[in-house]
Amino acid sequence: MLELLDITITQDTFRLAADFRVEKGARVAVIGPSGAGKSTLLSVIAGFFPAESGRILWDGNDITATPPGKRPLSILFQDQNLFPHLTVAQNVGLGLRPDLRLSPADYEAVTRALTRTGLQGIEGRKPATLSGGQQSRVALARALLRARPLMLLDEPFAALGPALKAEMLDLVAEIADETGATVLMVSHDPEDASRFAPETILVAEGVAHPPRPTAALLDNPPPVLAAYLGQ
């Protein structure tokens, strides 16, 4: 279970408060107007940005001061998820061993992960030669290998077409089901939220609200969300 206890985030004049918990295995969307602090919230959970006050717990353990790489989570950014100078296999292999001292068994695991995300025979290629969808799959393959219990998605599929994005979300859902991972996903698109996430965190007006059932929230949005959705 992920718990944010009395978290406040301050950045220049920007302020955000968060106090909620997310059950283990949940799939939660994070929506709200631009600039409300959705990405910042994920940054704080991932450990890139320190909260002004409050604590973050995972399964009851305080991870507030844990460095990003040691937290029980994987994160997919909007872009720059792959190192352009490393091969696909190396990029995925980083999920197993950051020093890339991979055994033959590790390489097999890399190939299996790539196959699982629908990629075959591209181990030796560089990211620049891949399509956007393929790059997303490589990043997902790495997340699969890392098998961390929490997965944060900071709009990694925003640049993909609708069909491809839907495909990716399905893939994430499958992987999450297989590994039992909890998923937090930032999105601009209510479609994504209702398709992928039974629950949604609304971030607006300086507050990240506790998760609520997505359908109920979208059917009966509070005024700020209604304005954002254009209703």
Add this chain to the structure above:
Amino acid sequence: MSRALRIGAAFAAALVLTLTLGTLGAVLWRAESFARLGAADWSALRFTLTQAAVSAALSVLLAIPAARALARRRFPGRALLITLLGAPFILPVIVAVMGILAVFGRSGLLNDGLAALGFDRISIYGFAGVVLAHVFFNLPLAVRLLLQGWLDIPAERFRLAAALGFGPGDIARHLEYPMLRARAPGVLVTIFLICLTSFAVALTLGGGPKATTVELAIYQSFRYDFDLGRAAMLAAIQLALCATAALLAARFTLPSGFGSGLDRPVARWDANGPLLRAQDIAVLTLTSLFLLMPLLAVVTAGLPRIGGLPAPVWQAALRSLAVAGASTLAAIVLALPLALASAARPGRRGLETIGMLPLATSSLVTGTGLFLLLRPFANPGDIALAVTVAVNAAMALPFCLRALLPAARELEADYGHLAQSLDLTGLARLKLLIVPRLRRPLGFAAGLTAALSMGDLGVIALFADDDSATLPLQLYRLMGAYRMQDAAGAAVLLLALSLALFWTLDRGGRADA
């Protein structure tokens, strides 16, 4: 920031502080008091400031059309020309002065040409000579920095400009002028600082005591009056001047990234008119003539003697190569942690400022201060080469930092979080992320350091040891023994080795993996 990086950066900062402020402090401590400066010192100060300001302004003004022409023209040999145009910056001063005089001197090509056409001969000695030499050295740096500025304008902007039907004037107003406003002041200040602490150039081309620079005044206080107080006072003033200039510069964007992407083609739709073409051809021809003729003169004078150079010259060349190699390694080991640590803490400029300090430091004061600091622990002759390596590395550090910092910042911005989230740290991070991503600026910084170390007179007089003669020192000794032609041969050897080192390391950083 990892612990290893923190330790590395702290070590580098401590070493640089010792070599700059520490040595000044040691001289001051020994002098026990500041000396009062005389009228001659103040006039030296005035001359130094004036010539540095004029040299920097001229270098930048002349660099603008040249960089612009290089940015918007594609022609065979362009990459080679860019490399060659960079050569004067890494040239040993004495070699460069020989070349400058062969072209602009009293019996140089220019004056012979003027005389043949019936014009009066012109003399470059004096203020003009000092400025000419400084422009010769620093124009290449200005061209490279500004060319980078042009190449940093996204190609999409030029595409948009073409779509909107911009002419050259519109491009200049909307794209080029804003870039220059952001970049030129930083370039100006960098060159101003280089000219401020220049020493040897002013001496031969200065024409007389009117052209006395602060660094020369420091030399005289050591050599003749042994007035340590005056030397320390002058060095402190020089440092204060540089600090003021650097603080002013901090308000502008500092030049960035002169190590990368110089041969990236950018499609230009705006520069196809015959007039602009003629203008660019003229600018590039004149710039090439100005920068390359003196080099050619040095080569023509010395090439026939190179085969007959005595054995000690070749031994010194090997020794210089070893010194350059060690200096390069040391400079990178100092510069990389400083750049990475600065990039990891955006907004904090402390480490960056420390890294720039050597630019403001008098090498004579550094040498004397080091002698005072180290003599209680070691025999100066035994540590001459280690000291040379450390001083060379420190002197090259500002240039290494300028090359590495922008790339390190970009690396941090693009991949810092990804690396952190994957727990990519320590040596693995160095090997898998930093070295491959920073290869180009690392290669450029290494090439520059190696070439500068090759040309430096190296062994500071107080640490000299009879077995440690470097190639530039041997060149001076040949001159001192009347062997001017052998000296010309040694100059070509020095020029060739410096250029080869720079080219190899810089290209090594560019080779595709």
Add this chain to the structure above:
Amino acid sequence: MKHTLSPALMIAGCLAASNVLAADTPELIVYAPDYFGSEWGPGPAIEAGFEAQCACDLKFVTGDVMSRLKLEGEGTEADAVIGLTTDQTAAARATGLFAVHGKDLSGLTLPVAWDDDTFVPFNWGETAFVYDKTRLDTPPASFADLLDMPDEVKIVIQDPRSSVSGLALVLWISEVFGDGAEDAWRKLKPKILTVTPGWSEAYGLFTSGEADMVLSFTTSPAYHIIAEEDETKAAAIFPEGHYFMTELVAKIGATDQPDLADAFLDYVLSDDFQGMIATANWSYPAREFEGALPAGFANLPRPDRTLFLPEAEAEARRDPAIATWLKVMSE
């Protein structure tokens, strides 16, 4: 990061370690100007010659000798010092570091009397303006003539604040023209192409054809005659006299090798040492003997008058003479 530094230090360390010496031979450390470290100066021959007879290791430590002595003071490791010039003896004596030499100097063949009890001269020469016969048809016949030459004739001199020969020139003019020195400089000024920090740069400008005349020594043409078989270079000889310069050797009082240092001073005055001065140092030996000078040297024209300022006089005149030079040259 610390580990990554070690290769640089190791390389430097290896380079520095290459001159570790055999431990049991006594070592004589002699501070000397840089040219003693040069393969093209007298250093190597002196080292070989002395080591052949002293069963010791002679080590020249080259660089800025006086600065180093002053920085080191009593703690200096020098046993002897060679290459000091007459304009440095006052400062050198004032350090109190030097010992009386106790040598018999009656065999010296200097053109001036020398009875200093601390500093022993090993060579001498006179400053002169050197020119190229193919480029200057009528060389000046006197110093006054030189001042009256057309301003198109260009001369390179050295800065008296950084060069020994440059200082010699201001004292030379001070001695020849006395109160008229300022006017003399004013007449010379338009002919001065540039002022270089040292002799090498100036001479380089002259041989490359940049200047018509250069401030150098009466012995400079000997190099061209002997080493290059080039007879076109000559020194203009002035009846007003030429300024005398000599280089000196002296013993450090607190040396731990007093006998070796003493032996070195004897060696400096020996035929072996004095015989190699002409072609290794391109100056006159301080103790000339039959056959000490090769033909190219012996036939050089010598001035009738030698101008010599004793130490105290030179020291007293130095600052005013430089001030006069500075004043006129900055006008």
